[in-house]
Amino acid sequence: MKLSELFTKTIKEAPKDEASKNAQLLIQAGFVHKEMAGVYTFLPLGLRVIEKIKDIIREELNKIGACELKMTALQQKNIWEKTDRWDEKKVDDWFRTTLKNGTELGLAFTHEEPLTNIMKNYISSYKDLPVYAYQFQTKFRNELRAKSGIMRGKEFIMKDLYDFSLNKEEHDKFYEKMKEVYMKIFNRIGIGDKTYLTMSSGGSFSKYSFEFQTLSDAGEDVILYDEKKKIAINKDDYSEEIFTDFNLKKEELNFKEAKSIEVGDIYTLGEKYSKALGLTYKDKNGEEKIVYMGSYGIGIPRLMGTVVEIFNDEKGIIWPESVAPFKAHLLSLNQNEKAEELYKNLEQAGIEVLYDDREISAGEKFADADLIGCPLRLVISKKTLKEDSIELKKRGSDDVEIIKIKDLINILDSR
């Protein structure tokens, strides 16, 4: 993409109505636009990051046999009444609306009920199970207070996966597998070493559940974690009982306490929704059984915000390559003819490059490249062209390499 064609611009000063680092940097660099408190538009650069994150998740989920679908945000009241989650006293963060004829609708804050209801059409035999279905969908949550920039919005994209299993055993196996898949995802996104599988209370359906917590001062949670053993407990749920229940020896653990961001969670739902909505199957003996469920969530913008919180410096964002909007940022210092040619060659070679072809000063180009934060910076100038070369610098490092243009594509491919 050429910067001259990108309509967004960077701004020098952080907007005054944002206190969190992630929103400040993302707005300054032109990745997001704030519509209102807790509601953000993803601009072209931001959308690219969102899509990168989604692709990683999609790849890992497809590998374990999950199927992607996309449900609706508009929800009928009657489905939610069946599980007693329509009542505002039970779930107070509904956004509601009405049809012209007065019918009440809700804007989904989660999708257990409608998906369970859909599955009634397709699950009737043990042969139909298990089913693993997921989507990337907008959730609406009427939070009393938005905070933490893009990390806790009133409207946000969530990856939510649901497992429909024969029984608890089959669900448990999948649940364990998902723990690994989630860690794989967080590793690929670059935050794995700071992310802990964290024990917490199970919400309404089971005694315990697990969260994935990423260490960061920007977090809203506090966890106790053992760095070496990679074991963590949410401070809110810390109890003597938890040690017994998980068969842990307290004296063998070396806990530190730190703030953290909940980047994912996995829940056992059991039969709660399937029972309420009548999702059953016939087993081998023709007996009717209730489907056993679990749900697995990752907030995509929150994950993006977490990456920004962790990877930045005084100059801007430092994207891990896996989620960077572009692999390389090409700056032309008054050498647009050569730069254009190089840009085309890089694109043809399948290298994602953001090309700064604007007629502005070198300083501004450098500053923008640092702020936007692509992993590799390529500079082409009179100086480098004298040696048929280009300058290559990694964002976040001070080392500069001079590379022959003819070798560039091979070198970029190998990094």
Place this chain on the structure above:
RNA sequence: CGGGGUGUGGCCUAGUUGGCUAAGGCGCAUCGUUUGGGACGAUGAGAUCCCGGGUUCGAGUCCCGGCACCCCGACCA
């Protein structure tokens, strides 16, 4: 939802006990100089001072009501 704070061109800010045509920086436009770390000079465009009401000869400034945004807390399938 409780407490605290803020609201002035696209962005960041100044604006005194109420007083003249609302000021500066960034950004934008034009011209010239500059050209590897947000360059410089000149000229110019751009503002229902959050909204509504009130007090006053006169309101960005004071009073009342509302809205939005930020922070702390509570809340967070």
